[in-house]
Amino acid sequence: MGRLRAVRGNGRIWYRICRFRKTTLPFPRGTSRMRILHLSVLAFAIVFSSMATAVDLYSGAAEVPAQGDAERRTATPDALINVLQKQSGRWDIPLEPALESALADPDALLVAFQYREDQILRPGGLTEDRLMLVASFVPAAVDRLVREMQLPRWRPQREPVVAWVVVEDNGGRELQPVEYEDAWAAMARIAELRGLPLAWPELDEELRQSLDLQLLWGGYADQLLASGAATDGVVIIAARREGTEWNVRFNWEDGDNVAAWRTRSTDLVQALVDGTHQLVDHVAAAHSIGPAGLVATRTSMRVTGLESADDYAKVLSYLQDLGLVDDLRVMGAGPDGVRLDVALNADASYLAQAIRSDGVLEAGDQPDQYRLRRPEREPAVPLEPGSIDAPPADEAGEDKAPGS
Structure with missing residues (x-):
């Protein structure tokens, strides 16, 4: 679990220059553009990591009662299934013949294992210790199993989804x-x-006080999407207690995809866990390759805009780290850039999609040409705290409750 921090200096909020996105969502009657800008600025005050979050897709976890060999052997099949869940984005893994064969002798795929103790938080600040087996498996064998089972392939380069949660209980938010x-x-x-x-x-107290909870409650996730931010979107979660039941609404958006869903339960934890499962389903589906697209292909490309050996190494490292790329060969290099022959394990259209999404390269003048994207070189602009003060009370917009 990560946290994204707002950065302050000399009493001012410093943020990266971003293009404000034009929203197509209808705003509640009475909601001023200043308030929309106000929420956007808070989003841009968050400094996001520029690198994808590393997820170990070939290690799986499973609960064990003890560290004995018998307990480890019993839990290893569950750890292998967990690897397939992370690889595919699917929670329910079908028991195909290929999986049955692998589960009969999972140690044949096992590389290493270790144990860890997880502390599970319970209400009231109590904790529960849980012993977990963490097992690592042969990557090539896992990849082959995913193909044989015709599971979708969720891209390995995964950015965090930023979760904003607003809770209404006893009349307050x-x-x-x-x-x-x-x-x-x-x-x-x-x-x-x-x-x-x-x-x-993670906001300090001043930013928390200036945050417009009404717009968050309305679920306007697009207002929290900073242009160029390294995330797989934003999810706004509005949870309200209604009698003995929690009514929870989720709104997720990543710039290209939008989804909304609800969960209900007398237990807030259960309602949020159910909703988180659906969040993973949506994110994985948006960034997965189906079985039909998992075909071996080759493509050529030319990358320009390389000004140094570091630029050259950066491009090669980026492409080699893509899960889509099986092999990469340099066919030539010169003033017009570097020419590459790329062996893929999926249709070439997914490579173009990954390049557009990651933001390391940008499209050139020809279909097979790309340029190394340069970071913004303009200096950061200080934003005076007074410019994001909450609007006057008479500008307040209409409420938007989970049930509406």
């Missing part, structure tokens, strides 16, 4: 209240188990 820390820990545990990096915004 609060951003991620500390008294429900066990619920946030349960969400993070499920996301990690399924291979989704999940991050939380």
Whole structure:
């Protein structure tokens, strides 16, 4: 579980220059553009990592009662299934003949294993210790098993989804209240188990006070999407207690995809865990290659804009680290760039899609040409704290409750 921090200096909020996105969502009547800008600025105050979050897709976890060899052998098949869950994004893994064969002797695929103790948070600040087996498997064997089972392939380069949670209880609303820390820990545990990096915004008290909870409650996730930010989107979670039941609404958007869903339960943790499973389903589906696209192909490309040996190494390292790339050969290099022959394990269209999404390269003048993208060189602009003050009370927009 990660946290994204807002950075302050000399009493000012410093943020990267980003293009404000034009929203197509209808705003509640009475919601001013200043308030929309206000929420956007808070999003841009978050400094995101520029690198994808590393997820170990060839190691799986399973609970064990003890560290004996018999217990380890019993739990290893579950750890292998967990690897397939992270690889494919699917929680329910079908028991295909290829999987049955692998589960009959999972030690044949096993590389190494270790144990860890997880502390599970419970209500009231209590913790429960849980012993976990962490088993690593041969990557080539796992890849072959995924292909034989015709499972979708979730891209290995995964950015965090940033979760903003607003809770309404006893008439008041609060951003991620500390008294429900066990619920946030349960969400993070499920996301990690399924291979989704999940991050939380971490704001100091001044930023928390200036945050417009009404717009967050409305689920306008697009207003929290900073252009060029290294994330797989934003999810806004609005949870309201209605009698003995929790009504929870999820709104996820990543710039290209939008989804909304609801969960209900008398237990907030259960409602959030159910919703987190659906979040992983949506994110994985948006960034997966189906069985039809998993075919061996070759393509050629030319990359320009390389000004140094470091640039050259950066491009090669980026392409070699893509899960789509099986082999990479340099066919020539000169003032017009470097020419590459690339062996892929999927249709070439997925390589173009990954390049567009990752932002390391940008399209050139020809279909097979790319340029190394340069970071923004303009200096950061200080934003005066007074410019993001909350609007006057008479500009307040209409409420948007989970049930509406």
